[in-house]
Amino acid sequence: MTRIAQESAAEALQYGPTEGFDETKAAVRMVMEAEGMSPEPEDIIVTTGGQQALDLIAKTLVDPGDVVVCEAPTYPGAVPVFCSYEAETHQVPMDDDGMRVDQLEELCERLASEGRKPKFIYSVPSFQNPAGVTLSLERRRRLVELAHMREILVIEDNPYGLLRYEGEAQAPLYQLDGGDYVIYVGTLSKILSPGIRIGWAVAPPPVMEKIALGKQATDLCTSTLSQYFALEYFGEGRWRDYIGSLREIYRSRRDAMLEALDRHFPPQATWTRPHGGLFVWATLPDYIDTSDLLAKALRENVAFVPGAAAYVDGRRGSNSMRLNFSASTADEIREGVRRIGAVLSEQVQLYETITSEHRLPQPAQREPSGDVVPFRAPRGEA
Amino acid sequence: MRVAVLKGGSSLERQVSLRSAARVEDALASLGHEVAPIDADSDLVRSLKELRPDVAFIALHGPGGEDGTPQELLEILGVPYTGPGVAACIRCMDKVLAKHLLREAGVPTPDWVAFNSTAFRELGAADALEEIEARLGYPLVVKPAAQGSSLGVRFAASRDGVPEALVSALSYDDRVLLERHVPGRELAVSVLDGDPLPIVEARPKEEDRFNYEARYEIGRTEYICPADLPDDVAADVRDAASRTYSALGCTGFARVDLMLDTDGRPDVLEANAIPGLTDTSLFPMAADAAGIGFEELVSRIIELAVERRGAAEASRT
């Protein structure tokens, strides 16, 4: 910071080009090369976070009533974007291998029979926010094929690709497609810091032109001060090491979370086992509403994101939750999961008590009332 | 005067409180008072002792704010405060207690039964569901005894929906009410120093009921103030509100929420000891309809607080 102030004060405090400095684009290319992509500099635009890239793309492509397709659940921050441009948003279910591309095909077919076609398909293929799952290579190929065959744009939003803790890297959609139908969105938020607000989009020239026009109208250019700061960081040449250290830290936190979930969540719950990224997605019995459960968890000073935020209709997903393992220490994670597990188990038992027709006295299993949380033996050991 | 504005706190209605407080602070400043905003955290008492305010404006909502807790602290510190006193706050916050008092005072309130979670866990309260549904019918309203802003309020359309609704409501409080559903119009009467202000009708635009989002997002609910009601009905509604205010021992102000059933009879749901003061809130809206602007309202509320303290001291000596 001090160095920027001394050496580049004049430039750092001026407007810059709308699409970002050449040096920033070179840094973007370097980051993308780490995942096997090599975009042309003129296809890159530097934005105020990946969030702005999403907003500009939607602004450019979507007219009210247009169809947009995304995953179910989808990135909660994308929901207000699609809504504000009045898109008709369809959500395609996922499993452990990411978006069900077969169901996506069916959806496109159905739309085609009505003479309609999505404006774009929005996907977070790697370590998805919020579900934590990753699109398999086979499905990536099919998705790109579908895009070519049906001439549909795909938005690949990839903030977490470099944060892999196990398994082999998967080719980004952008690489598989060569930049014909895939618009790529990246960010420094998860590999440097979210506060500097640097993201980018890579798009073919006709789309890029419109995005740049939109950018001009919105904020003229991305903060030059932030770009200088990012360049300073990449100039030091230690960014790969830094990501390496993040991976180490996050891997152990993820392991702590998965272990704690096994230990403290009731058998009625299921959850994803992410190979990277920041999130685990847990699905609870359908009679549990996680916005209500959150009220109970907050009294124990723990929080999670209720799943409904990841659905456009705000109704589905009410029995699911997103857990973030990046921002707390392993010990805090274990304690937090224990507390959520305790309030959840309490609600599950309550439901079962209320619904069971033959409530036999089970003194050994009865929970003490009040704030005391009973110790639960790990599954399999009891 | 030096006015401490108590705000925030850790309740689920914290955000609402911050919005109420922001508006109150602006008004107090333009009235020429010295404004000292205080976030209600573990330093609350210490801050109050240091500050020695002439009066405290309580802009807290929900448990921990309008349940008598800060009121009790202000009593012991000898700081006059706005709104109802400790006992009235306790009565308003607890919907079960409030409904018993209303019933005793002959104020109409929908029939209900209430249990805590122990009744379900240990006494098999769920086995009484048959009797409960025979008495209250469906849809059945299930809600936590102590919460606000419609959080945890569920409607069960049939027996199948009851367990889920109970689990939701019991996430907010250990005690829940099962209440007879009153179809009709949703009304709110704010009472200022014992006098009912013009009646507000709230008509949610999309949702079939008045939930948290509808309440605080501008444009989600249509408000009509004064509500378009025949004179005799309006008089009944105001009367029910005044009687609720006195039955619960309120002073300063309170907002009474009620349903007007399809026969035009009011049924009181609850009283709020510290109604919201945000831009979309009903109390300021009603005051405005009575020709009392926001600044004047704030000024009246402060005066009432100081008067009440004076009266209490006079009766003690």
Ligand SMILES: Nc1ncnc2c1ncn2[C@@H]1O[C@H](COP(=O)(O)OP(=O)(O)O)[C@@H](O)[C@H]1O
């Ligand atoms: N018995 C009832 N009949 C019909 N609607 C009800 C009933 N109880 C609550 N509601 C609806 O739920 C909302 C919130 O209930 P209320 O008792 O006022 O609790 P809160 O303290 O959350 O405001 C009411 O404004 C009304 O729309």
Ligand SMILES: Cc1ncc(COP(=O)(O)O)c(C=O)c1O
């Ligand atoms: C999938 C996804 N897209 C976009 C963003 C926005 O990131 P930013 O605007 O900080 O670059 C996030 C942040 O959490 C994200 O998870």
Ligand SMILES: [Mg+2]
């Ligand atoms: Mg109410």
